[in-house]
Each structure stands twice: as structure tokens, then as C-alpha cells.
Amino acid sequence: MSFEQLGLVALGLYLIALVTVAEVARRARLDRTPADHFLAARHLGTFVLFLTLYATAYSGNSLLGYPGEAYRRGFSWIMATGFMMAIVVVFHALVPKLRPIAVARGFVTPGDWVRARFAHERGGAALRGAVAVLMSVALANFLLAQLAAMGVVTQEITGGAIPYAAGVVGLAGVILLYETLGGLRAVAWTDAAQGLLMLAGLGTLLVWLLDASGGLAETTRAIAARRPAAVAVPDARECANWASSIVLLGFASVVYPQAIQRIYAAQSAATLRRSLALMSFMPLATTLVVTLIGVAAIPRLDGLGLVEADSVMPRVLREWSAGGFVTMGLGVLVFLGALAAIMSTADSVLLSLSSVIAVDLLSRPDDAPETTRLGKRAAVVCMVAAVILALAPRVTLWRLIELKMELLIQCVPAFLLALHWRRLRADVTLLGLLVGTAFAVGATLSGTSRLGGVHVGVIGLGMNGMVCVLGSLAGRAPR
């Protein structure tokens, strides 16, 4: 049996398992309310919550994009381990304050917090709308990126037997099916299986790579001999980018709508605490591993171009899989792990997007079964639109993906500052959000993504925060 045939069989079994889980989740639903569909009736226990947080946080970009970036930049990409860990650190500023309010008031979407906090203030409704728009745009871009990655991985794993377009359409259909059938319950259960698959795949790949290279020290010496800059101490600009990445990812990721909804969906505060404690270690088990895979590929695959570097992981896997039936099977496992990472992020993003559209943008009640139905219809429309765009990607659209974090981070004051500072007003928070967004979008679209190594989104957040603080101090405190 060839790698492609084995990949095709494994892919088929994996998809059948996903649909089966969705049907079980559908039968487990308690009612048809948005809280049941979008938050699994707030019954996620530690094991499932931890794995769904893990599988959602680590997307296709983490498994396919990060090794490529490590290959290009060398050991300085160790910064990725730091910024992924920063997400779980910055959650301390959000979770202990937001969770009790969310449970007491039955929040379903991130916008529910903005509505509750700024309910009777001038600009409160506009702020909620602006946050919902930014989150929707960021989620839509994120979904688009996952669909494209799904098409690429499916093509790779089946050796082209399933081409890119068929992979995008087919897997999008499977996600849509299990998500509309079982809601967050199906998404979380499939995420749990996908998270375990990712861990198993990455662990086996790292062991093979280090073993085949003669150990870590030997690998580092080989990298230094082939490309000395990859092991050299980073210069001041790279250090500034390192610090900026920690701030950007740490703060932007805590306002991921899908992450906020998992905070709402936890069975209890204790469950959430335990899950987040476990999540602290996952950057070491995932990001550090893919970084080492990327740098270890430098002496093995020297000379790849900038764009070609994104294919480091598939190339390493192909090389590994040629070693016999066992390694071929493990190679397929890693590919499935990568596909699982992509699908688990795509399903979570789609579910959040549909709830934000139904509740926050269209202002439907978050306790009515009609809102669940509207959310499902929104999911279908979003998925169809994203598939069409993914099938004919245009450079201008893909460039928008770069804006995801720069946009999301502008929502931070409406959550973190609003949770901790009573004096913050809705109108100045809206103004700050608009100023920060205008700066980040303008700079990115004019071709500037960093200034002195610092991301324009971080600079925009600084301007945003200044407007919020100075504006709130200058005006009358809200009643």
C-alpha cells in the first residue's frame, strides 16, 4: 500500500468518525436554545474543555506555518513558544472577572459583555456593533485561511487523488454538517479527538527527526555549519519584534470570540481553572516542537525559497514516510494531526461567527430557539462564501488575513480595561477602537506591518488605550 492510498483510507475513517460524533452530540442536546447550541449548555468538563481550548488555539498555521517560519528565521522563532504561552498568562486579566458575570447573566456571545457593561451609556450600542464587526471580519478571515490550508493538506495526504478544490468543498461540508447537527457539543468532542491526534503526531515526528539527525546538539552544530545566522544571537530589531509578538498575540488572542465562549461554556470555575493550568504547558508540547522541526530541517532541506519554506513540514514527512510501513503509518498520523488542527479551528471559528452574527450583529435575543436557527443559517451562508473565496484566492483578500490580530487587539480595551476600570466610558472606548483600527489598517494596507520591529497593531492599541484613558479621565464618570 502506498502513502497516498493509506492516507485516503485514514482520511475516510477520520471523517466517518467525525460525523458519528456529531450524531451522538445531536442526540445529547438538552433543548434548542442558543445556550445549548453555542455553549453546550455550559456543561464542558475539564478534559473536554482543555482539549477543545488546545485544539482551537493551535490552528493549521501553528502546525504548517510555524515550521516554515522557524526554517526561515532560525532559532529566534523560539519566540513563538513565548507568545503562545502569553495567551494563557493574559487570560488572568480576563477570566476571573468575566466568568462570574457571564454565568450570573447568562452570556452567550462576547458582545453580551459589551452590552451589559455599557448598556445605558451614550455610544454603548455603537460600541457593541463595532466590536461585533471587528470580530466578524477577523473570524471570517481566519475561516478563509483554515479552508485554504485544509485543501492543501488534503491534496498532500492523498498525493493529489483529492485535489485542492475538492478538499476545500468536501471538508467544509463535513464541518458544516457536524457543527449544525451538534453545535459546540459536537465541536468540543471532535476537538478533543483532534487535540489528541495532534499531540500524538507531533511527538512521534520530533522523536524521529532528532534520532535521524543524531540528537539535538548534533542538529544544532549542523545548522550552525550550514547557516550561521540561524543560531546567532538576534539583533535589537529582532528582539523588539520578539517582545512585540508577545504583546500582540498575548492580548489579541484573549479576545478571540471562540476563546471567550469557551470561558462561558465551562461546567464550573474549578473546571476552567484546571483546564487553563494544563493549557500553560501546551506551548512547550506543541509550539516548541514545531519550531525544532523547522530549524532541524535547515541542514536537511537547505536552499528552499521564501515561499517554498512553507512546505517544510510536508517535505519532512515525505522523507520520513519513505522509511517503511511503520513510518509511513506514522507519517499519515502526523498529516491527520495537522488536518485535525485546521478543522478544529475552522469549526470553532464558524460556530462563533454564526453566534456573533445572529446575536450581536442582528440583535436577536440570546435565549430564543429562533436565534439558534438563524445562527445555523448564518453558518451556512458564511461557509459557502468562505469556500467560494478559498477556491479563487486573490492576493488582496489574503492580505486581509494579516490584519486579523491587528483588528482583534483593538477590542482589548472594551474587555480588559472595561472589566478593571469603572470610569471607562463607552463613547471614548468606541473612539479609541476607531483610532487604533484606522491606524493599524491604514499602515498595513500601505505596506507597513511593523515600525522598528513593533507591530502596527500594538502601536494602534497604544493609541487606542491612550484615547480610552485620557478621554475617560477628562469627561464625567459614568453613573
Next chain:
Amino acid sequence: MKADGSPGRGRAGVRGIFAAIVVLYALSIPWYRDPAQDVRIWLGLPDWVAVAVGCYVGVAVLNALAWLLTDFHDEAPSGDEERP
């Protein structure tokens, strides 16, 4: 939280942990090293990478501890905390 509602040793401990995490993050970035300096291999990695990995292992342990010590519950917040 103490029985009288004042912050207890747990909260002070968590604040100390956060301060240590900030220090570890600052040390993880090799801004204090000369880029032209020779690099040695420690634990199989370039020395500045080994330092960064050590810092991140420390952050992971401390952050997990902080989550286990953080005290929050699902009851409705009291009136003097958040406005909503």
C-alpha cells in the same frame, strides 16, 4: 480571600508569581546579549535559546500554579466590584 473579604495570602502569592513571570519574559529575550558574541551549545541548543526555553518552562510552571491559586467562583459578583 479571607473570611472578612480582604485579599488573603493566596492573592499576594499570585501577584508575586506574576512579577516572576514578567522577569522571566524579560530574560527570555536576549536583548542583553551582543549579537556578535560567540554562541555556545547548552543542552543541545544555542545558549540564548536554552535560556529562553528555561524561562518558558518556568513561566509554564508558575502560570499553572497561578491558575490553581486564583480564586474566583460562579456566584453573581457583589455590587461593589463591577458595574453591570
